[in-house]
Amino acid sequence: MSVKAIFAIILTAVFINNYVLQQFLGICPFLGVSKKFDSALGMSIAVIFVMLLATVVTYPIQHFVLDQNGLGYMQTIVFILVIAALVQLVEIVLKKHIPGLHASLGVYLPLITTNCAVLGVCIANVDNYIDAATFGAGYVQALANAFGSGVGFLMAMLLFSGIRARIEDNDAPPAFKGMPITLISAAILSVAFFGFAGVIENIFG
Numbered sequence: 753m754s755v756k757a758i759f760a761i762i763l764t765a766v767f768i769n770n771y772v773l774q775q776f777l778g779i780c781p782f783l784g785v786s787k788k789f790d791s792a793l794g795m796s797i798a799v800i801f802v803m804l805l806a807t808v809v810t811y812p813i814q815h816f817v818l819d820q821n822g823l824g825y826m827q828t829i830v831f832i833l834v835i836a837a838l839v840q841l842v843e844i845v846l847k848k849h850i851p852g853l854h855a856s857l858g859v860y861l862p863l864i865t866t867n868c869a870v871l872g873v874c875i876a877n878v879d880n881y882i883d884a885a886t887f888g889a890g891y892v893q894a895l896a897n898a899f900g901s902g903v904g905f906l907m908a909m910l911l912f913s914g915i916r917a918r919i920e921d922n923d924a925p926p927a928f929k930g931m932p933i934t935l936i937s938a939a940i941l942s943v944a945f946f947g948f949a950g951v952i953e954n955i956f957g
């Protein structure tokens with residue numbers, strides 16, 4: 753597995769297959785926590801951490817347990833349980849060591865458990881990178897995709913946080929104030945990311 757291939761996977765996950773702006777997963781925290789920069793940054797770091805940990809755990813479970821014993825139909829429920837346990841771990845750590853961030857995230861930190869972007873990354877890694885014959889190469893690719901997906905989530909959150917800060921300073925028409933102008937801004941940002949389509953192929957061939 754070359755460094756070039758890993759780098760291509762990460763860039764693709766960040767720009768081309770961005771889980772928020774291109775696949776429309778994880779919209780709940782995207783809209784709910786992006787109002788303040790600090791909360792958006794803290795949530796995004798937590799999501800990156802959970803995505804990586806979830807991939808570290810779920811990929812071997814799929815490869816060595818579910819596939820080997822014909823239990824593939826248990827994938828969704830097993831992955832959800834693993835993600836829920838990891839989120840509880842992150843919440844305990846933040847509450848103990850970074851109480852300010854824990855308080856600012858509020859209810860949205862436990863909601864990572866139901867963040868479909870995290871579950872979507874785990875399932876996509878299994879679908880796209882698992883190999884019955886070899887484990888190592890696919891595992892590295894899955895981890896690269898999980899990291900890139902988390903960074904893509906971070907970038908989307910921070911960009912949208914900046915946009916929402918600008919929106920607050922502008923006098924929008926009454927019919928567009930609040931959630932309508934927020935959704936319109938999110939749609940424009942999503943459309944802008946379509947401009948990255950084909951970039952990775954042109955760079956890496």
